[in-house]
Amino acid sequence: MNADKKVAFYTLGCKLNFSETSTIARNFVNEGFNRVEFEEKADVYVINTCSVTDNADKRFKSVVKSALKQNEKAFVIGVGCYAQLKPEELANVDGVDLVLGATEKFNVTSYINDLTKNDIGEVHSCEIEEADFYVGSYSIGDRTRAFLKVQDGCDYKCTYCTIPLARGISRSDTLENVLKNAKEISEKGIKEIVLTGVNIGDYGKGEFGNKRHEHTFLELVKALEKVEGIHRLRISSIEPNLLKDETIDFVSNSNTFVPHFHIPLQSGSDILLKKMKRRYMKRIYTNRVTKIKQVMPNACIGVDVIVGFPGETDELFLETYNYLSEMNISYLHVFTYSERPNTEAIKMDGIVPKNIRAKRSKMLRGLSVKKRRAFYESQINNTLTVLFESENKEGYIHGFTENYVKVKTPWNPELANTLHKVTLTKIDDDGIVRFEFC
Numbered sequence: 523m524n525a526d527k528k529v530a531f532y533t534l535g536c537k538l539n540f541s542e543t544s545t546i547a548r549n550f551v552n553e554g555f556n557r558v559e560f561e562e563k564a565d566v567y568v569i570n571t572c573s574v575t576d577n578a579d580k581r582f583k584s585v586v587k588s589a590l591k592q593n594e595k596a597f598v599i600g601v602g603c604y605a606q607l608k609p610e611e612l613a614n615v616d617g618v619d620l621v622l623g624a625t626e627k628f629n630v631t632s633y634i635n636d637l638t639k640n641d642i643g644e645v646h647s648c649e650i651e652e653a654d655f656y657v658g659s660y661s662i663g664d665r666t667r668a669f670l671k672v673q674d675g676c677d678y679k680c681t682y683c684t685i686p687l688a689r690g691i692s693r694s695d696t697l698e699n700v701l702k703n704a705k706e707i708s709e710k711g712i713k714e715i716v717l718t719g720v721n722i723g724d725y726g727k728g729e730f731g732n733k734r735h736e737h738t739f740l741e742l743v744k745a746l747e748k749v750e751g752i753h754r755l756r757i758s759s760i761e762p763n764l765l766k767d768e769t770i771d772f773v774s775n776s777n778t779f780v781p782h783f784h785i786p787l788q789s790g791s792d793i794l795l796k797k798m799k800r801r802y803m804k805r806i807y808t809n810r811v812t813k814i815k816q817v818m819p820n821a822c823i824g825v826d827v828i829v830g831f832p833g834e835t836d837e838l839f840l841e842t843y844n845y846l847s848e849m850n851i852s853y854l855h856v857f858t859y860s861e862r863p864n865t866e867a868i869k870m871d872g873i874v875p876k877n878i879r880a881k882r883s884k885m886l887r888g889l890s891v892k893k894r895r896a897f898y899e900s901q902i903n904n905t906l907t908v909l910f911e912s913e914n915k916e917g918y919i920h921g922f923t924e925n926y927v928k929v930k931t932p933w934n935p936e937l938a939n940t941l942h943k944v945t946l947t948k949i950d951d952d953g954i955v956r957f958e959f960c
Contacts, residue, residue, distance in 0.1 A: 528555065536572065537758055542628075544659065549628070560589070568630065570602040573608075597634070620644050623653075669718045674690070675692045677691055684864065715746075739764065774817040812850075829857070909939075919935075945960055
């Protein structure tokens with residue numbers, strides 16, 4: 523029935539969502555659908571939603587509109603985190619036919635009958651307690667790197683976060699399956715794998731459906747190091763309390779793991795870290811950064827930070843600003859706090875006015891630009907390896923060094939998806955680094 527049917531996908535949110543969209547897309551292709559770009563006319567549009575910020579909720583509506591512009595009779599499906607948290611809300615959006623929660627999204631093709639549009643969206647959403655099994659996935663976004671999901675869900679109770687409500691308890695892929703997926707990716711000629719999950723440092727918990735840790739995150743990275751054909755492995759976001767010295771030491775001596783860490787901080791104030799129910803204090807964070815820079819002086823360190831959390835006074839914000847200013851880090855991802863239903867933080871006193879949140883966010887984004895610039899400057903004259911991407915961006919080809927310095931050179935299609943030793947020479951006007959081939 524699906525031989526001539528076309529399906530298109532749109533992903534909101536994180537790398538984990540991208541890896542899951544790819545897995546869902548492969549299911550459609552296996553059922554005989556043809557996958558097309560989202561901007562093209564399709565019979566089915568699948569939108570993978572996010573719940574981390576207000577903005578993602580609003581964007582869902584505009585994505586649905588743009589799908590129906592391509593084909594007003596298209597069958598529109600909402601899946602993912604927001605679909606789990608607010609299924610009825612998504613189902614009520616004009617033109618949405620089907621909404622699937624956390625466990626149902628991987629069987630989406632079995633919920634589709636004849637693609638006749640529904641008057642109101644049909645909802646299949648489990649109680650989140652039932653999201654206790656693990657579905658492995660990986661995405662191949664472009665030919666150069668793949669996102670490999672190793673873990674899902676979270677057992678932490680951070681007071682601002684809806685992810686445990688949207689994704690359920692912490693659970694992991696089996697080590698055997700992660701290695702099988704990594705091998706499949708390397709056989710496709712992809713040079714870099716980025717490990718992803720909701721809380722990847724918790725890897726090993728729930729690997730066999732129980733709370734025990736069968737394996738640790740360190741065992742995972744050691745096993746992945748041995749997979750043949752992978753040129754680079756990158757650890758995406760990892761909690762500071764779960765990033766152990768042994769892992770840092772292992773990465774520093776690794777041939778494939780690159781010197782790049784992304785470590786969420788969220789606040790540089792111990793008072794706010796306690797209110798957020800984070801599982802560390804500032805001292806632990808400082809120790810992690812110091813340790814990384816000791817054994818890998820050229821490592822890139824990215825930081826997540828939230829501004830405008832309830833109770834963040836001017837003094838506490840400046841404590842965060844000054845802390846980050848002094849730290850030897852490379853860039854920031856700044857999130858402006860937004861109230862989320864069913865979280866503890868929504869009931870807290872000390873609400874920060876929206877205009878002050880915006881001002882603080884701007885200050886930290888400015889600091890991030892300075893930090894990135896200083897990091898790039900520290901890398902000039904260093905000899906590094908670049909993996910080139912496959913896109914022509916205004917006459918240039920871009921790439922990233924192992925320690926995440928973005929570089930460019932005039933477009934040459936033969937460089938796409940290849941690794942080259944280069945010496946960094948100068949920072950261009952647009953902030954991207956120029957180099958000479960070695």
